[in-house]
Amino acid sequence: MKTNKKLLPIGHQHQTRRYALKFMTAIAVSAFGAIALNTAYAQSTSSSIVGKAPTDSTITVHSDKGLTRHGSPNSKGRYNLSALLPGTYLVSLEKDGKTLATVQGVPLFASRASEVDFACDNDQCTGSFNH
Incomplete structure (x- = not known):
């Protein structure tokens, strides 16, 4: 039985995971920054x-x-x-x-x-x- 699945080199899979982790970290930091900015703005209005x-x-x-x-x-x-x-x-x-x-x-x-x-x-x- 033949499969047409291309096998990626092990280094490429590791690099893809690293980019995914960096991307998810950037999203989390952005969300936290938006929450912190809104909190600081709310405190400064009174x-x-x-x-x-x-x-x-x-x-x-x-x-x-x-x-x-x-x-x-x-x-x-x-x-x-x-x-x-x-x-x-x-x-x-x-x-x-x-x-x-x-x-x-x-x-x-x-x-x-x-x-x-x-x-x-x-x-x-x-x-x-x-x-």
């Missing part, structure tokens, strides 16, 4: 509003896109409202359900924090945006 405020208060931010978030200062009077989308924000200092001070038009850019500080002297509270 930012924070940080600052100082009286420890017994609440900080509320309202974005021009309808987002509202609340946070409280820590024991040192520092607060950090993170994972906010870029836009323009109204930042309020509140205590016992009353708004004591507001800072309007706080811009927030991707991967950059904006600082808004509040201070209270007696019953008068003021806020300031630090560029």
